[in-house]
Structure formats: structure tokens, C-alpha cells
Amino acid sequence: xxxxxxxxLRHWIYSRIVRTGSVPSIRDISRERGGTAVEISDSLxxxxxxxxxxxxxxxxxxxxxxxxxxxxxxxxxxxPHAGYWANCAWDAVAIPSLLGVDASVEARCPDCTEVLxxxxxxxxxxxxxxxxxxxxxxxxxxxxxxxx
Amino acid sequence: xxxxQCFELGRLWYEGRLDIDxxxxxxxxxxxxFQQVGLTDDFWRV
Numbered sequence: 001x002x003x004x005x006x007x008x009l010r011h012w013i014y015s016r017i018v019r020t021g022s023v024p025s026i027r028d029i030s031r032e033r034g035g036t037a038v039e040i041s042d043s044l045x046x047x048x049x050x051x052x053x054x055x056x057x058x059x060x061x062x063x064x065x066x067x068x069x070x071x072x073x074x075x076x077x078x079x080p081h082a083g084y085w086a087n088c089a090w091d092a093v094a095i096p097s098l099l100g101v102d103a104s105v106e107a108r109c110p111d112c113t114e115v116l117x118x119x120x121x122x123x124x125x126x127x128x129x130x131x132x133x134x135x136x137x138x139x140x141x142x143x144x145x146x147x148x
Numbered sequence: 149x150x151x152x153q154c155f156e157l158g159r160l161w162y163e164g165r166l167d168i169d170x171x172x173x174x175x176x177x178x179x180x181x182f183q184q185v186g187l188t189d190d191f192w193r194v
Contacts (some may be wrong), residue, residue, distance in 0.1 A: 093154055
């Protein structure tokens, strides 16, 4: 029997991301929540298998806790409480609803590098323009999730 | 797709993601979400 409840760990990690804006490392989790690095890595691997997280292949660290990214990206979401990196434009515009807070999203256009700013207030998107390009169909989202 | 449509997609897609009893979406749930936001062509078939 595993020493870590995977569902509880997943919930702990998301709560920690929401509170701090950063995705914790295995070491952070061990220090702040408890559990050995091996126990946490094993749990993260199981959670990765069901696409609860995308892990860095070599290290097993969390790469993506959708819609949040563990690493800086061209998509930044700022709220009154914290700032978050999003994995893509879709994830960036989802974060204000997920958190239930007002937010400002800055997205760098992958084509012309212009920064687009979108404002979210009271659960709605205010005036904003732009299009989001999906190159990969949903059936293939997880075949190479980094590229997706 | 227009960014507003993407916003609606994201709102539905990540519903419940922060809940302790979150479970991966079934293909039926994914299809339902795509249809609700008007994504009905073959590209969105799961």
C-alpha cells in the first residue's frame, strides 16, 4: 500500500500553486507537506499516468499542472493575490475562471511577438481581441504535450 | 478560434480541477464540452 494518497497530494499541490503562484518541486513538497522524495516521485508518476500532471521525463518533477506551468512561458496571468505562468493561450484565459478572481492576462503573440493584454472582471472577459490557434487535435493532445 | 470562445472552452474544461475529488475527463465529457462551445467539426472529435 502506498504511503501517499495520490488524490490528496494532487489537491495539496494545486492548493499550494493557487496560494503561492509557483509549482512546487519534489523537494518543496517533501519539506512543506511531508513524505520522502521516493514516495512523492512514485505518487507523481501515478498521477502523471492519468494526466493529472505532465512531468519532466528525466527528473519526474512537475512540468505542467494544467493550466499552470512550472516554468516561465509567454503567457502570464496576474491576480491581486499572485501571478501564474500558463502553458498556452487556452490555459491563460482559463485561469481567471478557475480561480474565481479578477485577473489580467498578458500573452505574447507567437507570430509577431506583440504582447496582447486581456482583462477579466467578475467572471467575464472584458473587451479583448485576438485568435487562438490550435495546431493539434484533442485526440493527440497528450502524444507530445509540450508541443501541444 | 476567437479568444472569447477559447475563454468559454477553458471555463468548462478546467471546471473542478481544484477539487479534491477531481477525476480525468471521459471522452464523453470532452465531446460535450466541445459541443457546448460550438466546436463540432472533425478536428474536435475525440
